[in-house]
Amino acid sequence: WYHDNLTRHAAEALLLSNGREGSYLLRKSNEREDLYSLSVRGKDSVKHFHVEHTGTSLKFGFNEFSSLKDLVMHFANQPLIGSETGTLIVLKHPYPRQVEEPSIYESVRVHTAMQTGRTESDLVPNAPSLGTKEGYLVKQGKIVKNWKTRWFTLHRNELKYFKDQTATEPIRALDLTECSAVQFDYSQERVNCFCLVFPLRTYYLCAKTGIEADEWIKILRWKLSQIRKQLEERNATLSS
Secondary structure: OEOOOOOHHHHHHHHHHHOOOOEEEEEEOOOOOOEEEEEEEOOOOEEEEEEEEOOOOEEEOOEEEOOHHHHHHHHHOOOEEEOOOOOEEEOOEEOOOOOOOOOOOOOOOOOOOOOOOOOHHHHOOOOOOOOOEEEEEEEEOOOOOOEEEEEEEEEOOEEEEEOOOOOOOOOEEEEHHHOOEEEEOOOOOOOOEEEEEOOOOEEEEEOOOHHHHHHHHHHHHHHHHHHHHHHHHHHHHHHO
């Protein structure tokens, strides 16, 4: 389940498409030479955790392993991981590096091209971002301005919120392609707040810590930048 130079984006794609809750893999981190990343599939998203190589040992959370064999044995016993957001994940299913492919392939009978006037640039579609995040946030109500704790999940260009982590149906799904801004908010009598600006409503949310609020803002702003980039590329293609 060690995937060497697999990128964060590719790891999320693999685990979301083919994995299940508790699937995990280890890969090199692109942040530092001495870091590895453990990517783990949660219910609706993928989380990433650092594994540090000190030269003489491997550090993971509060644990330290003297050899790679000890680390592998630890993961074989299905440890429980807790993140800063309070999410708990059991490592159940290692995602193998070698995935068996079927040996039978369909033979080609007809091969021709449709005359659509497309160019080489059309061969690479604009894929939506796979950056994900989830956790509890406190949300202000629309009509009655009270505050309630809700479970939020960020997947592709949708931010959904649920009554709690066990709920299967979201209360609402926010389309981030309609969001114009994400920023810290100091207008509320609460700390660690930020807001999402939509045409018909501004959503006010509060995190448990300033670090967590900053993480949400960073990934949401990154999502918006990717959406704008795709829109600009689409408009440039249409105008040309």
